[in-house]
Amino acid sequence: MKQTNISIAAVALGLLAAVATAWPALAQAGGVPTVAVQSSATAGSYVLDGVVQAARQSTVAAQASGRIASFNAKAGDKVRAGQLLATIDDREAQVGVQRSQAQINQADAELRNAQAQMERTRNLQAQGFVSKAAFDTANTQYQAAQAQREQATASARQSGIAQGFTRVSAPIDGWVLQTFAQAGDLAVPGTPLLVVYAPQPLRAVVQVPASRSLAVRQAKQTTVWVDNSAGAAQAITPLNRLEVPASDPVSQTTEWRLDLPAQAAAALVPGQQVRVGFVSADAATANAAATRLLVPASAIARRGELTAVYVQDKQRFALRAVRLGADRGSQGVEVLAGLQAGERVATDTVAAAQPDAAPAAQ
Numbered sequence: 001m002k003q004t005n006i007s008i009a010a011v012a013l014g015l016l017a018a019v020a021t022a023w024p025a026l027a028q029a030g031g032v033p034t035v036a037v038q039s040s041a042t043a044g045s046y047v048l049d050g051v052v053q054a055a056r057q058s059t060v061a062a063q064a065s066g067r068i069a070s071f072n073a074k075a076g077d078k079v080r081a082g083q084l085l086a087t088i089d090d091r092e093a094q095v096g097v098q099r100s101q102a103q104i105n106q107a108d109a110e111l112r113n114a115q116a117q118m119e120r121t122r123n124l125q126a127q128g129f130v131s132k133a134a135f136d137t138a139n140t141q142y143q144a145a146q147a148q149r150e151q152a153t154a155s156a157r158q159s160g161i162a163q164g165f166t167r168v169s170a171p172i173d174g175w176v177l178q179t180f181a182q183a184g185d186l187a188v189p190g191t192p193l194l195v196v197y198a199p200q201p202l203r204a205v206v207q208v209p210a211s212r213s214l215a216v217r218q219a220k221q222t223t224v225w226v227d228n229s230a231g232a233a234q235a236i237t238p239l240n241r242l243e244v245p246a247s248d249p250v251s252q253t254t255e256w257r258l259d260l261p262a263q264a265a266a267a268l269v270p271g272q273q274v275r276v277g278f279v280s281a282d283a284a285t286a287n288a289a290a291t292r293l294l295v296p297a298s299a300i301a302r303r304g305e306l307t308a309v310y311v312q313d314k315q316r317f318a319l320r321a322v323r324l325g326a327d328r329g330s331q332g333v334e335v336l337a338g339l340q341a342g343e344r345v346a347t348d349t350v351a352a353a354q355p356d357a358a359p360a361a362q
Helices: 002-030 093-125 132-164 208-215 283-291
Strands: 032-034 044-054 055-062 065-071 084-088 165-170 172-180 191-195 201-208 219-228 232-237 240-247 253-259 273-279 293-295 300-301 306-313 316-321 323-327 331-335 342-344
Touching: 032 093, 044 208, 084 191, 093 132, 201 208, 201 273, 208 253
Parallel strands: none
Antiparallel strands: 032 342, 044 201, 044 273, 055 191, 065 084, 084 165, 172 191, 201 253, 219 232, 219 273, 240 253, 293 331, 300 306, 306 316, 306 342, 323 331
């Protein structure tokens, strides 16, 4: 049995050695495919990834404290403005309403008593039995009772509003995008419960790096691309665009909002990925963009923090670090530094990494 195990191990080691020995020869025999580095054909353009966002979106938060008694909404539900979405235990609010009503009853009784006292004092003063000062005192007490009645009424109104906060309703017509709570959870004022959005209008939101802000502001044409059900890219021209006048201090980007036409954006939903292209007609921008280079995504090798390509050097490959720009999809990935137009790079980084790898014949 021991000899059998040794034999199996020897066979396995032999196969591994044979594969390792044969790999360079196979790579050299077939050759590693290469492609020439091309200049960008989209001079004066810049493409960024963006996301679809609802222009009208509301985060519904709790305005009362208590356990959530019922939660009648889930993501994807269609709702109407005013529709009941959740209820919060209102027993404490009911006690407040009852207390306020008792205060009103007490204020009414005191007001009636003060009014009767004032009437009696007025009659007695008319008959000369009491002084005018006594009547003034009774009149002041009557006015104070009136003020207490108004205060009790306002307190009751406030208690009613607080009880109304235990019923959470939809603020707009739309769809539930996301929920953050369920029945039984503890709600406190300010706690988000769910998000409701209106399906129209929609907008594309893109974060523009500070280094590209000037070029984007000067862009003569803006296009939003989205993949349709057939997998093809559909181009949408936004109705207008808005730059948010603030920059993120961490990412050093500025947010741009592009309003989308209702008909073209009918099939889009918030959170969907899109690509946004800015095209400039300025000659200086176009000339600068013409020097940008593109390589296939398959030609890019990532080794930890190193981003590089295998550049053909006669009959061998040399690993060269590059700095990448925007991903233009099927056109390739933009290379900002590290390559020159016309150089050839390997499209199979695994094969090109072998010691004896050679480029395929052209």
